[in-house]
Amino acid sequence: RKEVEQDPGPFNVPEGATVAFNCTYSNSASQSFFWYRQDCRKEPKLLMSVYSSGNEDGRFTAQLNRASQYISLLIRDSKLSDSATYLCVVTRQGGYNKLIFGAGTRLAVHP
């Protein structure tokens, strides 16, 4: 079983739709949590960090449930430019900061 599991996707949604991505992690020692965005044939870019209290950045809302080891990302009012792969990422406490990625969920927003 992979340490970080994500919805397989792809998600095909019309512009303006609300879409939610889910992610679970298996290691309770996981310390920090992130969503990265990766465009086709490009490098991953940090979208947002995820906190237990939940956090919002414009149209994007991220939630963390430590008890259930579950992370979510909600995108409201989807834009064509949101089309990308969304990667769920955790790190573990230790001497170095190793990012552990899920396989990603692809989002395609159509007109």
Added chain:
Amino acid sequence: ETGVTQSPTHLIKTRGQQVTLRCSSQSGHNTVSWYQQALGQGPQFIFQYYREEENGRGNFPPRFSGLQFPNYSSELNVNALELDDSALYLCASSLGTGETQYFGPGTRLLVL
């Protein structure tokens, strides 16, 4: 842009050959991490270098080795290439070992 650069952008090699990939970290960053991303997968951690020393390693065989230079740029070397080594190789630099990692554009390696 993150200021992290990688070279070359693309590379084609044959099985058994050796390859060296290069990464220049963002100014002021002393930590470089390397990741391998196979098609359809998330990046997998290879190793991290901090101030010229290996500071952690993922589940990769010894034929994957690295180096960090005094200016904090880094190299990833892969010996005895296998077909499964075909992937996007990403480096990420950070201000320290626990700080946010910024990725370079990657090197796409194809092993035939």
